[in-house]
Amino acid sequence: AQSVTQLDSQVPVFEEAPVELRCNYSSSVSVYLFWYVQYPNQGLQLLLKYLSGSTLVKGINGFEAEFNKSQTSFHLRKPSVHISDTAEYFCAVSEQNSGYSTLTFGKGTMLLVSP
Amino acid sequence: EAQVTQNPRYLITVTGKKLTVTCSQNMNHEYMSWYRQDPGLGLRQIYYSMNVEVTDKGDVPEGYKVSRKEKRNFPLILESPSPNQTSLYFCASSLLAGVPGELFFGEGSRLTVL
Numbered sequence: 568a569q570s571v572t573q574l575d576s577q578v579p580v581f582e583e584a585p586v587e588l589r590c591n592y593s594s595s596v597s598v599y600l601f602w603y604v605q606y607p608n609q610g611l612q613l614l615l616k617y618l619s620g621s622t623l624v625k626g627i628n629g630f631e632a633e634f635n636k637s638q639t640s641f642h643l644r645k646p647s648v649h650i651s652d653t654a655e656y657f658c659a660v661s662e663q664n665s666g667y668s669t670l671t672f673g674k675g676t677m678l679l680v681s682p
Numbered sequence: 683e684a685q686v687t688q689n690p691r692y693l694i695t696v697t698g699k700k701l702t703v704t705c706s707q708n709m710n711h712e713y714m715s716w717y718r719q720d721p722g723l724g725l726r727q728i729y730y731s732m733n734v735e736v737t738d739k740g741d742v743p744e745g746y747k748v749s750r751k752e753k754r755n756f757p758l759i760l761e762s763p764s765p766n767q768t769s770l771y772f773c774a775s776s777l778l779a780g781v782p783g784e785l786f787f788g789e790g791s792r793l794t795v796l
Contacts, residue, residue, distance in 0.1 A: 576722070601783045610686070610772055610787030611725075618781055657724065661782040670783050672717075674724035 569594035569660050573673035580680055582650055588643040588676045590658030600641040601659040602632055605675075611657060617641060628652070653680045684709045688773050688788035695763055696796050703758045703791045705773030712778035714756040715740070715785070716748065718769040725772065731756055732778060763795040 574589040592598065599618055603611040615626025622634040632643045641658060655677050661670040686707045695701055707714065715730040717740075727740030731750040745767055747759040756775075760767060770792050774785040 599781060599783055603785075608789075610789045611774075611785070612787065613784060616781070616784065659783055665782075670727075670785075672725040674722060 569598060569662055569671055571658050571660050571671055571673035573656075573658055573676045575676050576674070577677045577679065580648055580678065582680055582682050583647050585646050586644065586648050586652075586678065588656050588658075588678065590641045590643065590673060592639050592641065592658075592660045594639075594660065594662060596665070597663045598660045599663060600632075600634060601661075602626065602630070602641075602643050603657045603659060603672075605655045605657065607654070614643070614656070648678070648680050650680050650682065652678060654678060684786070686773055686775055686786050686788040688771075688791045690791060691789065692792050694794045694796065697764055698762050701760050701763060701793075703760075703771055703773075703793070705756045705758065705788060706754050707756075707773075707775040707786070708754065709775065709777075709786065710753065711775035711786070712753070713776045714750065715774045716746070716756070716758045717772045717774065718742065719772060719790075720769050728758065728771075760793075763793075765795050767793065768795045769793060 570593050572591045580586045601616045602614040604614045605611045615624050617624045617634045625631045630645050655675045657675050658673040689704045712733050716728040717725040726742045729748040731737045773788040776785050
């Protein structure tokens with residue numbers, strides 16, 4: 568079974584500063600990787616995903632993530648954050664060829680953007 | 683508009699009073715799932731369904747029941763709620779033919795059990 572670790576439960580940052588949210592996973596097989604975002608009082612929505620191919624993945628709202636197989640990481644980055652990026656971010660992993668039952672979420676990182 | 687609809691959005695109830703949280707999707711998705719979200723624990727899967735009449739337990743199924751009689755609906759049933767089931771619940775759906783993990787979520791149902 569796989570697991571996901573989001574190293575920071577909360578990341579405070581000033582508006583227009585860069586940010587990196589860290590995600591590490593463990594799995595004995597190849598995986599798909601995802602970042603979801605949850606804005607206040609809303610459900611989760613997909614931010615970006617890594618399936619195969621290029622290890623640098625671009626998502627919505629200027630976010631990107633890089634898959635590093637050797638370090639088993641999938642960190643999320645944005646070069647300049649806005650107040651509206653304040654939300655909780657979840658990293659998720661599922662094993663390839665194992666179907667929907669293996670999707671596992673991390674515990675989330677709360678991104679707090681202040682003026 | 684493509685969406686997953688949950689009802690009720692907010693509910694306060696008392697221990698032992700049976701309740702049902704409904705979930706409906708209009709995207710003809712085969713896969714549906716229920717999660718609970720608790721502070722510091724992230725999302726944990728309760729039950730999931732691969733298709734009509736096909737359901738299976740997730741990581742935390744105790745105290746919950748589900749049914750999938752129609753493709754669009756996947757209700758979550760708490761036969762005898764207890765305070766430890768106070769949580770934020772999310773229903774999600776996806777095309778089974780799609781990549782695992784690309785889920786569409788409802789807006790959540792916040793349940794308080796006194």
